[in-house]
Each structure stands twice: as C-alpha cells, then as structure tokens.
Amino acid sequence: MEQWVLISAGEASGDLHAANLVRALKRENPDLAFFGIGGARLKAERVDLIADVTPLASVGPFEGIPTYERLIRVFYQLLKETKKRKPYAAVLIDYPEFNMRLAPRLKRLGIRVFYYIVPQVWAWRSHRVATLANFTDMALCVLPFEESWLRRRRVNAHFVGHPLLDVVPNPHTLSAAKSEFAPDDRPLVALLPGSRRHEVKRLLPLMLESAQRLSKKVSASFCISCAASVPKRLFASSPYPVTDKTYRLLAAADCAIITSGTATLEAALLLCPSVVVYRVSTPTFLLLYWLLHTRTYALCNIAAGEPVAEELLQYRATPNRIAKAVLRLLDERLRRDKIEALKRLKQRLGSAGVANRAASLILKHLNK
Known part of the structure; x- marks a missing residue:
C-alpha cells in the first residue's frame, strides 16, 4: 500500500x-x-x-x-x-x-x-x-x-x-582542460552570474565590465557559465563563450568571479579560488544589513570559518575592485594558499x- x-x-x-x-x-x-x-x-x-x-x-x-x-x-x-x-x-x-x-x-x-x-x-x-x-x-x-x-x-x-558532496565530482576525476573553454593556455577566469534571471540581469554586465578591466592588466581568457534555469538569450550579447558545463569549467579555471550563493561552495569543492560578488536592491541591502548577525555573507566563508574567498558586495562590487581581486588570485603563491584553505573547507563539510x-x-x- x-x-x-x-x-x-x-x-x-x-x-x-x-x-x-x-x-x-x-x-x-x-x-x-x-x-x-x-x-x-x-x-x-x-x-x-x-x-x-x-x-x-x-x-x-x-x-x-x-x-x-x-x-x-x-x-x-x-x-x-x-x-x-x-x-x-x-x-x-x-x-x-x-x-x-x-x-x-x-x-x-x-x-x-x-x-x-x-x-x-x-x-x-x-x-x-x-x-x-x-x-x-x-x-x-x-x-x-x-x-x-x-x-x-x-x-x-x-x-x-552538505548535499553538494553527492553532486559535485572530485576535481581530480574531471579531465577538464582549458582548451574546452579557451583558445590557448592563458589564465582562464570563469564567470558565474547566478541561477536566477534577475541575478543575471543585474550581475552579468558587472562581471563583463570587470573582465574587460582585468584584460587591460593581464592577458587572460574568460568563459561564462549559464545555469539551466536561466534563458540563454540573456547571454546573447556576451563577447565571451558561454557553457552549461559549470563543473568542468570550474575544474579547468584558474579562478572565478561568482555570484554569492551555493555556487561559492561548488567552486570550493572543485578547488577553484574565487571572488564573490553580489548586488541587490538598495532597500533589500539595508534590510539585510540591519537584520544579519554576521558580516560574512558568502556561504563558502561561513562554512569554512575563515575567509577562503574575497567578498565584494553591493557598493564595494565595482569593476575595478573585482578586477584587482582577480589579479591577486592569479598570483601563484596566493592561489596555492587559497586552494589549501578550500581543501580544509571540503573536509569540514x-x-x-x-x-x-x-x-x-x-x-x-x-x-x-
């Protein structure tokens, strides 16, 4: 029965x-x-x-x-x-x-x-x-x-x-290569603008401008992840390739610019250092600022108990600041330190x- x-x-x-x-x-x-x-x-x-x-x-x-x-x-x-x-x-x-x-x-x-x-x-x-x-x-x-x-x-x-442990593959089992997402061996930066339409509309232009600012300082390739829940037409004007293979992209990337949320943990489990960005409407931001008991917003940082990713939220999320944060992550020594911190987070989960x-x-x- x-x-x-x-x-x-x-x-x-x-x-x-x-x-x-x-x-x-x-x-x-x-x-x-x-x-x-x-x-x-x-x-x-x-x-x-x-x-x-x-x-x-x-x-x-x-x-x-x-x-x-x-x-x-x-x-x-x-x-x-x-x-x-x-x-x-x-x-x-x-x-x-x-x-x-x-x-x-x-x-x-x-x-x-x-x-x-x-x-x-x-x-x-x-x-x-x-x-x-x-x-x-x-x-x-x-x-x-x-x-x-x-x-x-x-x-x-x-x-x-954390249920993502049942979903996200071990990065060592992914045979992802930069050549899938970029034409050469330049540093690859993944852009993850979110899984909701309003997030993509608000954050994709910010990420694209940040990528353009970064390109003036370092030679890099960029690839955008398109979530299944987001219409592909929102990415039609993008100058960079778009993929739905998010996990393979994160495994291949040197670092990522990520919308705050579950994706920050996905990147962490794939040992991809990231910069976390987010913007909401001003009334929502003021309400959250008043109600929140923590000044750490990124889920990866909350779960880790340490700053494994730099957070740039609301008025701090500017193209210049984002580009500078990514540039720091492309430094090999800092990148290695971040990856070790991500390994510790993975064990905690x-x-x-x-x-x-x-x-x-x-x-x-x-x-x-």
Whole structure:
C-alpha cells in the first residue's frame, strides 16, 4: 500500500537535493509515494507535482514581490491537496520563506515534519528557530556548526553533511582542460552570474565590465557559465563563450568571479579560488544589513570559518575592485594558499552519501 510523503522544494538547488533525497528514500522504502512542489528533477523522480515554483525563485523581500500572488495560490493549493492525501510525513527542503510558513500548518494537521537544509536562522531572523523547535520533528543540517547551535535551542538537529558532496565530482576525476573553454593556455577566469534571471540581469554586465578591466592588466581568457534555469538569450550579447558545463569549467579555471550563493561552495569543492560578488536592491541591502548577525555573507566563508574567498558586495562590487581581486588570485603563491584553505573547507563539510544518511534518519524516526 502506498504511503504518501509531501515534498516541498522551491529553488533549482533545492529541487536537485530533494530529488536525490527522494531517490534515497525510495531505495529504503519502495512503498513510499511522493507529491508536492518542486521542479524538473523532482518530476523526473515521479513526484506528483502540484506546481513547479522554481522559475519564481528570488533573493530579497522586494525582489520577490511580483511572485507573491502566485506563491500564495500554490501554498493554499498544496494545503488542500495535503488534507486530501493525508501524507505519512512531510519533508521541507530549504526555501524558507515558503516552508517556514508551511511547517506549522502541517504540524497542526498531525503530520510529521522533517526540514532538510534548514534556514540560516543563526545568521538572521533568529526568532524563527522557535518554528523549527515547535513545528518540526527533525532538522537535517548541512553545515557543521548548525547541529550544536540548534540543539542548544531545543531543535532535534542532526548534521548529515552538505548535499553538494553527492553532486559535485572530485576535481581530480574531471579531465577538464582549458582548451574546452579557451583558445590557448592563458589564465582562464570563469564567470558565474547566478541561477536566477534577475541575478543575471543585474550581475552579468558587472562581471563583463570587470573582465574587460582585468584584460587591460593581464592577458587572460574568460568563459561564462549559464545555469539551466536561466534563458540563454540573456547571454546573447556576451563577447565571451558561454557553457552549461559549470563543473568542468570550474575544474579547468584558474579562478572565478561568482555570484554569492551555493555556487561559492561548488567552486570550493572543485578547488577553484574565487571572488564573490553580489548586488541587490538598495532597500533589500539595508534590510539585510540591519537584520544579519554576521558580516560574512558568502556561504563558502561561513562554512569554512575563515575567509577562503574575497567578498565584494553591493557598493564595494565595482569593476575595478573585482578586477584587482582577480589579479591577486592569479598570483601563484596566493592561489596555492587559497586552494589549501578550500581543501580544509571540503573536509569540514563531511563526506559523500549525504542523501542516504538523511533518508536513513528520516525513516528511522518514522519507524519508532
């Protein structure tokens, strides 16, 4: 007899990690069936999707305003379907603005709730930890310090490792060569302008101008990574080649200019030194500056506990500053030091098999 499990994932990265978790849960219990929200990867795992919300992803409360009406409709549609199917459990993956509102509603329906890739309540809006403590059965943490931080605040937290360890290949197994992305053996700089349309529109011009400034100081090649979630037409005016082989590009590159977010960890796992840049609307920046408990924004630096990448955010993210930061990374001695720091970060994040460990913890708790 099928046992329904609700899955709620919003962004492209959450969709990927949710799909890997669903696959692991199915291996351990083939009787489980899944429904919820997500994207193409969850659909490929035969999850019955109520809606695909991955195109609606945004960063910041003001950037997300145009999508709110549709997300509210999806929220209540999902609740309606949940009451109809009466799931065995619910697994919420990242996507905090949606899932932290969903968790209390599910718990009040008597559903056991598991949160995988918990919100960064240690960084900002820490009052939300009460939602995790009161309305989730288990929090599955992906950063090494989260478990103890959350447990001190009455959350049943377990560190399972970062799910990118199941996704990003070992850089030594990638036979990526610069010749794939550049015409000669000049230093190769990867440009990763983001996985959301509004990020690319805001940050790609900045990265292109930074590349042009850098070209005046050093002879280098550039290649742009285009995420699957971003229309290729946004890169039509680029003077540099564009690729969807992000991991191979990062493995081949000497360094990268990267949009703040999960990509900073992907570059770290591929031992590619990077400069992290980001810009949001001024109201969002002022709000985040006021609410954040940390002055480190890049996920790679937060996870490492040390500055493994230089951060240039908002008004500091200028073409000149970015070009100078990249120029420093092209110095062989500094580059070697950064790579050693990235190796230390990789060890802190755990080991492969993250989805399997998460699935085992969930099923063990459900079978109590």
